[in-house]
Amino acid sequence: MPSNAQVRIARVPDGPLTVEHFELVEVPLPVPADGEALCRTLALTIGAGQRAGLQGSASYAGAPRAGIVMGGTGVAVVEVSKSAELAPGDLVVGPTGWQTHSVHAAAALRKVPTGADPAMHLGVLGTNGLTAYFGLFDLGRPRSGDTVVVSAAAGSVGHLVGQMAKRAGCRVVGVAGSASKCALLVDELGFDAAVNYKDPDFRGAFKAATPDRIDVYFDNTGGDILGAALFRMNTHGRIVCCGAVSQYDTTSPSGSPRGIPGLLVNNRIRMEGFLVFDYADRYDAARAEITGWIERGELVPRVSEYQGLASAPRAFVELLHGDTIGTTIVRT
Amino acid sequence: MPSNAQVRIARVPDGPLTVEHFELVEVPLPVPADGEALCRTLALTIGAGQRAGLQGSASYAGAPRAGIVMGGTGVAVVEVSKSAELAPGDLVVGPTGWQTHSVHAAAALRKVPTGADPAMHLGVLGTNGLTAYFGLFDLGRPRSGDTVVVSAAAGSVGHLVGQMAKRAGCRVVGVAGSASKCALLVDELGFDAAVNYKDPDFRGAFKAATPDRIDVYFDNTGGDILGAALFRMNTHGRIVCCGAVSQYDTTSPSGSPRGIPGLLVNNRIRMEGFLVFDYADRYDAARAEITGWIERGELVPRVSEYQGLASAPRAFVELLHGDTIGTTIVRT
Numbered sequence: 029m030p031s032n033a034q035v036r037i038a039r040v041p042d043g044p045l046t047v048e049h050f051e052l053v054e055v056p057l058p059v060p061a062d063g064e065a066l067c068r069t070l071a072l073t074i075g076a077g078q079r080a081g082l083q084g085s086a087s088y089a090g091a092p093r094a095g096i097v098m099g100g101t102g103v104a105v106v107e108v109s110k111s112a113e114l115a116p117g118d119l120v121v122g123p124t125g126w127q128t129h130s131v132h133a134a135a136a137l138r139k140v141p142t143g144a145d146p147a148m149h150l151g152v153l154g155t156n157g158l159t160a161y162f163g164l165f166d167l168g169r170p171r172s173g174d175t176v177v178v179s180a181a182a183g184s185v186g187h188l189v190g191q192m193a194k195r196a197g198c199r200v201v202g203v204a205g206s207a208s209k210c211a212l213l214v215d216e217l218g219f220d221a222a223v224n225y226k227d228p229d230f231r232g233a234f235k236a237a238t239p240d241r242i243d244v245y246f247d248n249t250g251g252d253i254l255g256a257a258l259f260r261m262n263t264h265g266r267i268v269c270c271g272a273v274s275q276y277d278t279t280s281p282s283g284s285p286r287g288i289p290g291l292l293v294n295n296r297i298r299m300e301g302f303l304v305f306d307y308a309d310r311y312d313a314a315r316a317e318i319t320g321w322i323e324r325g326e327l328v329p330r331v332s333e334y335q336g337l338a339s340a341p342r343a344f345v346e347l348l349h350g351d352t353i354g355t356t357i358v359r360t
Numbered sequence: 361m362p363s364n365a366q367v368r369i370a371r372v373p374d375g376p377l378t379v380e381h382f383e384l385v386e387v388p389l390p391v392p393a394d395g396e397a398l399c400r401t402l403a404l405t406i407g408a409g410q411r412a413g414l415q416g417s418a419s420y421a422g423a424p425r426a427g428i429v430m431g432g433t434g435v436a437v438v439e440v441s442k443s444a445e446l447a448p449g450d451l452v453v454g455p456t457g458w459q460t461h462s463v464h465a466a467a468a469l470r471k472v473p474t475g476a477d478p479a480m481h482l483g484v485l486g487t488n489g490l491t492a493y494f495g496l497f498d499l500g501r502p503r504s505g506d507t508v509v510v511s512a513a514a515g516s517v518g519h520l521v522g523q524m525a526k527r528a529g530c531r532v533v534g535v536a537g538s539a540s541k542c543a544l545l546v547d548e549l550g551f552d553a554a555v556n557y558k559d560p561d562f563r564g565a566f567k568a569a570t571p572d573r574i575d576v577y578f579d580n581t582g583g584d585i586l587g588a589a590l591f592r593m594n595t596h597g598r599i600v601c602c603g604a605v606s607q608y609d610t611t612s613p614s615g616s617p618r619g620i621p622g623l624l625v626n627n628r629i630r631m632e633g634f635l636v637f638d639y640a641d642r643y644d645a646a647r648a649e650i651t652g653w654i655e656r657g658e659l660v661p662r663v664s665e666y667q668g669l670a671s672a673p674r675a676f677v678e679l680l681h682g683d684t685i686g687t688t689i690v691r692t
Contacts, residue, residue: 080622250621269621288616289582289601290412292633299631301624 032057034097035126035340041082044277045348049082050098050341058131065114066131067104069124069337072358073150074100074344075184076248079276098126098340101155102360103146104137114139121149126340128360151355152188152322152329153315159270159304160188161314165196166307167268167300168244172197175240177257179225180248180273182209182330184355187217189246191327194218198244201237203253205350212353217328225253235260249274255285261297269301277348330354364389366429367458367672373414376609377680381414382430382458382673390463397446398463399436401456401669404690405482406432406676407516408580411608430458430672433487434692435478436469446471453481458672460692483687484520484654484661485647491602491636492520493646497528498639499600499632500576504529507572509589511557512580512605514541514662516687519549521578523659526550530576533569535585537682544685549660557585567592581606587617593629601633609680662686 031054038051060066078100082092102124106114111134114120120137124130140149151157163185170176176193180186181202190213194200202213202222210222221237223230230252238260245257245265250272257267275282292299307314321327332352334343337360347356363386370383392398410432414424424431434456438446443466446452452469456462472481483489495517502508508525512518513534522545526532534545534554542554553569555562566588575597577589582604589599607614624631639646653659664684666675669692679688 247621254621269624271625272622275622284616284618284620286616288620289579289586289631289633290604290607292601292631293603293635294633296633296635296638298633299621299624301621301626301628301630303625303628306628 030057030129031055032127032129033337034128035337036097037082037092037094039094040092041277045079045082045345047341047345052338057129060108060110060131063111064131064133065106065111065120065137066108066129067120067122067124067137068107069102069104069128069130069360070119070146071150072100072102072124072126072337072340072360073147073154073156073184074340074347074356074358075156076180076273076276076347077271078344079273079348080271083276099123100126101150103140103149104130117142119146119149121154126337126358128337147331147333147355147357147359148329150357151184151331152318152327154355155304156184156355157188157318157329158307158311158314160185160192161318162304162307162310163268163270163302164189164192164244164246167302168193168246168266170196170198170244173199174243175199175201175238175262176244176246177201177203177238177242177260178246178248179203179253179257180271181213181219181222182353183248183273185270186246186248187213187330187354188327190219191217192321193244193246194220195321195326199240201242203234203249209350209353217330231256241265244268246270247272251275251282251285258285258287258291258297261291261295264296265298267297267299269299273348332356334358336360362389362461363387364459364461365669366460367669368429369414369424369426371426372424377411377414377677379673379677384670389461392440392442392463395443396463396465397438397443397452397469398440398461399452399454399456399469400439401434401436401460401462401692402451402478403482404432404434404456404458404669404672404692405479405486405488405516406672406679406688406690407488408512408605408608408679409603410676411605411680412603415608431455432458433482435472435481436462451478451481453486458669460669479663479665479687479689479691480661482689483516483663484650484659486687487636488516488687489520489650489661490639490643490646492517492524493650494636494639494642495600495602495634496521496524496576496578499634500525500578500598502528502530502576505531506575507531507533507570507594508576508578509533509535509570509574509592510578510580511535511585511589512603513545513551513554514685515580515605517602518578518580519545519662519686520659522551523549524653525576525578526552527653527658531572533574535566535581541682541685549662563588573597576600578602579604583607583614583617590617590619590623590629593623593627595627597627597629599629599631601631605680664688666690668692
């Protein structure tokens with residue numbers, strides 16, 4: 029008889045995350061009530077922002093605690109439905125968490141077409157792609173010819189931001205954490221330049237890569253890279269504050285960048301944080317536009333795949349170590 | 361025979377400003393060339409932002425040096441004109457600097473009506489009033505019912521921001537540096553509450569004064585008050601970065617506020633710097649609107665006056681000490 033495999037939080041991390049912060053357990057399958065459906069997870073996505081969620085009150089995601097199933101978004105297939113809105117075989121996206129089976133009210137699930145690779149719905153057509161899209165266009169407002177810089181540029185959001193900005197006629201510079209990632213950005217994803225933030229002369233290389241300074245900085249990292257970008261912004265530049273991955277997996281986050289508010293005033297810089305959930309009423313239109321770009325080969329999403337639910341903790345740790353490219357997917 | 365009295369920079373300050381950083385000299389009257397006019401200064405305005413200008417490259421105003429006339433905006437009367445655009449007796453606003461006489465090309469001067477007190481053109485209808493207007497409305501975008509907080513609230517810009525926000529239907533809280541200023545804000549200028557940042561329990565009092573948190577924070581100070589406001593912002597709050605007076609007159613500026621970029625992301629906060637000069641093409645329309653408010657008694661500008669050019673250094677020092685209210689004017 030099938031059971032539900034779950035990855036639970038074994039203890040809340042107070043320093044760098046390891047696989048020991050999680051535990052794999054088996055429990056009986058949940059049973060759907062009226063209006064609910066039992067779903068079998070096909071794939072999960074893991075994002076760096078979930079590390080912030082493990083820091084409790086510091087995040088919008090609510091406080092974590094030992095013993096609960098690790099949260100997360102997945103693509104699942106409906107196995108049993110007690111809702112008129114769902115039928116067995118339907119493909120859905122929802123808050124499955126890190127488990128092979130879960131039960132949800134129909135309203136918590138979003139039906140998606142069954143044609144494409146389910147993982148697409150978690151990456152470029154999921155939160156990652158929408159985050160890139162709304163952050164870049166609504167907050168960054170790039171104009172053709174602008175210099176757009178993105179940090180964590182080989183990451184789930186960053187690699188899409190760069191390609192979207194390139195498509196909009198911008199000069200695009202990525203910041204990433206290894207020479208091989210930088211090479212990939214330039215050689216395969218069309219970035220104009222890429223800079224390795226672990227380079228001992230990062231600031232010099234960063235300056236050389238932005239000869240016309242920066243009009244839009246899409247910040248996924250915070251910390252030192254944000255600090256460097258602040259000092260390279262053009263007048264009326266826009267800083268899109270999307271995340272602060274450099275600050276999540278550490279016991280000693282770096283302070284805020286220097287020069288605030290003085291640099292903002294003198295250079296008339298706008299710095300704005302956002303969460304993609306605020307744009308939910310525009311998701312469908314954005315997905316339609318993004319789908320068109322993919323179909324025309326103007327946007328090439330990348331995925332790092334892991335096989336099996338048990339690999340999820342390792343995938344998360346490797347993601348935080350910067351070992352993954354694009355959207356991180358665990359096929360369950 | 362009349363001569364030109366000038367206040368010059370005796371030495372560039374590298375710590376708190378004193379009157380000894382200036383010297384009074386007498387030189388012969390300048391002579392206008394073709395297209396120029398000789399002007400006699402009637403009144404000067406002094407703003408805290410000029411202290412940033414004395415820090416050299418840190419400011420948009422260019423590098424200062426010993427021996428030059430202290431810069432500044434004044435109202436003057438044309439005494440001799442070699443320009444077809446100006447006639448003796450015309451009242452003008454221009455970059456007179458701290459001196460009784462100066463020569464300018466007609467294009468550098470703006471004619472103003474002779475009816476009102478000349479000082480009005482330096483305060484509420486000058487840079488101060490325009491800074492309050494564009495910063496509050498274009499960047500802050502207050503809605504009726506919003507809580508608007510302004511720092512340096514009894515200052516040249518702050519006392520106008522608060523009144524403009526109150527007029528727009530907001531709950532207005534001022535932050536100032538003395539109990540008497542706080543009393544003035546509430547008792548005479550219509551602020552709903554005021555908090556003294558020198559109060560040992562400033563953070564507690566600030567929290568109590570903003571029970572619904574903050575929708576718009578108009579920041580004239582930077583430093584600790586900005587830090588406190590950041591932690592009180594509502595979701596989708598706007599921080600208008602206008603100046604950083606707490607950082608100007610010191611050898612040890614405080615660091616940037618904590619929580620950047622994390623707080624900006626989680627609370628979707630926009631933080632934006634501006635300089636009023638970018639809005640020059642809208643000055644006339646703004647002045648017309650502000651004039652209407654004054655005429656209807658909806659905006660009550662305040663002025664701190666000093667008599668005689670020689671009092672300008674003392675006025676500047678007292679302004680930086682927080683001893684002045686509203687626009688600081690030196691009548692020459």
